[in-house]
Amino acid sequence: MNVIGGKRGRVTIHDVAAAAGVSISTTSKALNDTGRMSAETRERVKRIAGEVGFRPNALARGLLSKRSFTIGLLTNDTYGRFTLPLMAGVSEALVDHGVSVFLCAIEDDPALGQIHVEAMLEKQVDGIIASGKRVDRHLPVDLSNLPVPVVYAFTEGDANSVTFRSDDAQGARLAVEWLVDIGRRRIVHVTGPDDFFSVRERADAFRAVIGGNGTVLYGHWAESWGQEAVERLWSGKGERPDALFCGNDQIARGAVDALRERGIRVPEDVSVIGFDNWEIVAGQTRPPLTSIDMELKELGRQAGLTVLALAEGRPVEPGVRKLPCRLVVRQSCGGK
Amino acid sequence: MNVIGGKRGRVTIHDVAAAAGVSISTTSKALNDTGRMSAETRERVKRIAGEVGFRPNALARGLLSKRSFTIGLLTNDTYGRFTLPLMAGVSEALVDHGVSVFLCAIEDDPALGQIHVEAMLEKQVDGIIASGKRVDRHLPVDLSNLPVPVVYAFTEGDANSVTFRSDDAQGARLAVEWLVDIGRRRIVHVTGPDDFFSVRERADAFRAVIGGNGTVLYGHWAESWGQEAVERLWSGKGERPDALFCGNDQIARGAVDALRERGIRVPEDVSVIGFDNWEIVAGQTRPPLTSIDMELKELGRQAGLTVLALAEGRPVEPGVRKLPCRLVVRQSCGGK
DNA sequence: CTGAAAGCGCTTACAG
DNA sequence: CTGAAAGCGCTTACAG
Numbered sequence: 001m002n003v004i005g006g007k008r009g010r011v012t013i014h015d016v017a018a019a020a021g022v023s024i025s026t027t028s029k030a031l032n033d034t035g036r037m038s039a040e041t042r043e044r045v046k047r048i049a050g051e052v053g054f055r056p057n058a059l060a061r062g063l064l065s066k067r068s069f070t071i072g073l074l075t076n077d078t079y080g081r082f083t084l085p086l087m088a089g090v091s092e093a094l095v096d097h098g099v100s101v102f103l104c105a106i107e108d109d110p111a112l113g114q115i116h117v118e119a120m121l122e123k124q125v126d127g128i129i130a131s132g133k134r135v136d137r138h139l140p141v142d143l144s145n146l147p148v149p150v151v152y153a154f155t156e157g158d159a160n161s162v163t164f165r166s167d168d169a170q171g172a173r174l175a176v177e178w179l180v181d182i183g184r185r186r187i188v189h190v191t192g193p194d195d196f197f198s199v200r201e202r203a204d205a206f207r208a209v210i211g212g213n214g215t216v217l218y219g220h221w222a223e224s225w226g227q228e229a230v231e232r233l234w235s236g237k238g239e240r241p242d243a244l245f246c247g248n249d250q251i252a253r254g255a256v257d258a259l260r261e262r263g264i265r266v267p268e269d270v271s272v273i274g275f276d277n278w279e280i281v282a283g284q285t286r287p288p289l290t291s292i293d294m295e296l297k298e299l300g301r302q303a304g305l306t307v308l309a310l311a312e313g314r315p316v317e318p319g320v321r322k323l324p325c326r327l328v329v330r331q332s333c334g335g336k
Numbered sequence: 337m338n339v340i341g342g343k344r345g346r347v348t349i350h351d352v353a354a355a356a357g358v359s360i361s362t363t364s365k366a367l368n369d370t371g372r373m374s375a376e377t378r379e380r381v382k383r384i385a386g387e388v389g390f391r392p393n394a395l396a397r398g399l400l401s402k403r404s405f406t407i408g409l410l411t412n413d414t415y416g417r418f419t420l421p422l423m424a425g426v427s428e429a430l431v432d433h434g435v436s437v438f439l440c441a442i443e444d445d446p447a448l449g450q451i452h453v454e455a456m457l458e459k460q461v462d463g464i465i466a467s468g469k470r471v472d473r474h475l476p477v478d479l480s481n482l483p484v485p486v487v488y489a490f491t492e493g494d495a496n497s498v499t500f501r502s503d504d505a506q507g508a509r510l511a512v513e514w515l516v517d518i519g520r521r522r523i524v525h526v527t528g529p530d531d532f533f534s535v536r537e538r539a540d541a542f543r544a545v546i547g548g549n550g551t552v553l554y555g556h557w558a559e560s561w562g563q564e565a566v567e568r569l570w571s572g573k574g575e576r577p578d579a580l581f582c583g584n585d586q587i588a589r590g591a592v593d594a595l596r597e598r599g600i601r602v603p604e605d606v607s608v609i610g611f612d613n614w615e616i617v618a619g620q621t622r623p624p625l626t627s628i629d630m631e632l633k634e635l636g637r638q639a640g641l642t643v644l645a646l647a648e649g650r651p652v653e654p655g656v657r658k659l660p661c662r663l664v665v666r667q668s669c670g671g672k
Numbered sequence: 673c674t675g676a677a678a679g680c681g682c683t684t685a686c687a688g
Numbered sequence: 689c690t691g692a693a694a695g696c697g698c699t700t701a702c703a704g
Contacts, residue, residue, distance in 0.1 A: 010483055012680095012681060012682085013681065013682065014681080022690075022691085023690070023691045023692080024681090024682080024683095024691090025683080025684085025690075025691055025692075025693095026689090026690060026691070028682070028683060028684085029683090029684090029690090032683080034683090034684085035684090035689090035690085036689065036690090037689060037690065038689065038690095041689085041690085055454070055457055055458055056458060056681085056682075057399070057458070057460060057680090057681050057682065058458040058459045058460060059395045059398045059399045059404060059459070059460050059680090059681080059682090060395075060399055060680075060681035060682040060683090060696085061681085061682060061683080062395045062682095062696090063393070063395045063396055063399060063680095063681085063682075063683095063695095063696045063697065063698090064681095064682060064683050064684085064695080064696050065682095065683080065696090066696085068395060068459075069459075070438075070459065072436075078420075078424070079420075079615075079616070080416045080419075080420035083416075083420070084414075084415075084416035084419070084420065084441075087439060087441065088414070088441055091439070091440070091441060095448070095451060095452065095455070098455060100408075100438045100440070100452075100455050100456065100459060101438060101439060102406075102436045102437060102438060102439075103423060103427070103437060103438075103439040104427070104436070105420075105423065105424055105427060112431070115431060116431065116436075118391070119405075119431070119434060119436050120436065121391055122391055122392060122393070122394040123394045123395070123404075123405070123406065123436060124393060124394060124395050147346055222620065223620045224620075250620065254620075257593075261597075279415075280415070280616065280617075281616075284558065284559045284560075284586065284589075348696095348697060348698085349697065349698065350697080358674075358675085359674070359675045359676080360675090360697090360698080360699095361674075361675055361676075361677095361699080361700085362673090362674055362675070364698070364699060364700085365674090365699090365700090368699080370699090370700085371673095371674085371700090372673065372674090373673060373674070374673065374674095377673085377674085392697085392698075393696090393697050393698065395696090395697080395698090396680085396696075396697035396698040396699090397697085397698060397699080398680090398698095399679095399680045399681065399682090399696095399697085399698075400679080400680050400697095400698060400699050400700085401680090401698095401699080402680085
């Protein structure tokens, strides 16, 4: 049980071979469960490899196999609201396959993006996942004609590529139908800027469920907009909403706060539903927000498995894959 | 300007050598600005390498040089409040040195941690940064006796290792001195659980500045605790505080909300200061929170540069490095 | 000034 | 059943 090779001088297959008294070919085959040899030899080699702390050099392996068991996750999402759950999913799906993930945050800097892509290619990544925060924007870097497969997530991909995003229309339907189910009839949609493709898609779905005459208020992605929207809706004359479907949790939180400060009870008088299910916002709102979860981790998992498939040459259908959202019920809507 | 090697069949140094009509030795030396040859040859080789889109294989290089230009960032911080800024700093510092970063989120799962460490070592990382969210806790994985250098950030390190953390005492002093400077005299410290080493360190610093008789309320890291603390402080009889120094931005936000709802004006009647400078919380509070920034990105930068130094065999002084915090003035304290 | 050769740590036909 | 040899894509003494 003597351990060779302390700090430096890592132990190589030669050390194992010498210790086991066999050739390195045999050692390699024993360790990889390939070739044919006596079970006794195979076991002995494996045991000795363990004893001397042998760790195969992935660089050498990669040189031969043309696989580095490494992929890159490119993102321009600084805040990390999207990136971290996505990354968690990617990593979770790939760790079982021995794949490690380079995370490259490129902000919106094309030069930085270029540098990171170049570095990843030199390191022979098996594939790249390009992720963003808007499905209607490209990352600031050209990913076409790369020698490795690229999968897109929440960002606009090239023709013939595979792109993952959540199903905004279905998510919006989930929200609105929930409000309708619990008896709300005067639902207003308070959302982000209408130049976001997702915003328009959700608004369309909202109107479709409501029946065409729903009010949609476009604004920006902040609590202050949620507050302002409430002021606007409640200061005018005319009938007041009995429910707000908000474009994200921050808007919803702003709305809930503004309602409470006006003495309007949530959820008794008005139901409010958010979007994103961002724990830090949804969980701390009073009352905690019912929200729509985009299942980012699952999306990351699928994106990871997909680059892997592509890297292994398995066939993958190109196109946009919309993943279903999930309703997360807390207390801001009341209901069943 | 004809481009060899489309999708697969990457172009190697042999292709460049052939195209330039020189040996691969000469090609290598030309590209690396080593060896001696006519300036004409060197230029020509470089030009041709560019034309054929040659990208040196880092796996092959790493095999020779014993350097992979790769490091691993291990973290058990799921939320990403610490990890992402840290990662940004690490990446920013290292990208100029051609180093890419593997991000490994290990939750608190020892088995998962082991797998990730093993994978990184096989991939021959030049070093590892272990990061956590508490300086008084170990990651759930043994990082001693690794064949590569390890640097710690916000987590307890081994003896003789180098550990980065922010200077909590100095940060607390910054906060309290600011409150004193703007004329506050009855300052209460509302903070997290007292089994956190950082909490005790900040509380000690708070008392030292205040003069020994400061009130410290220990609780948990949530808005609800900030609200509860305000109820407690304002519902009793006795003199009311004119300032709250909160242990994080969430507690501060809860406190500000509770004060507003009691009709107490922030910052006119009471100043509130947070800790973390977590934009998403501090920026959305009404009024926006003055807070203490732990400079996580800078910390990441230094941690990155330090593993790099260690990986290159440069001498690094072991020990704990406390990085100074920075006061970020918004509106919740008022003042000059 | 330039190139042939050895070698980094592995795997994989191929020969025996 | 086992091993010698070639080779992945580079770099680096060394020879000429």
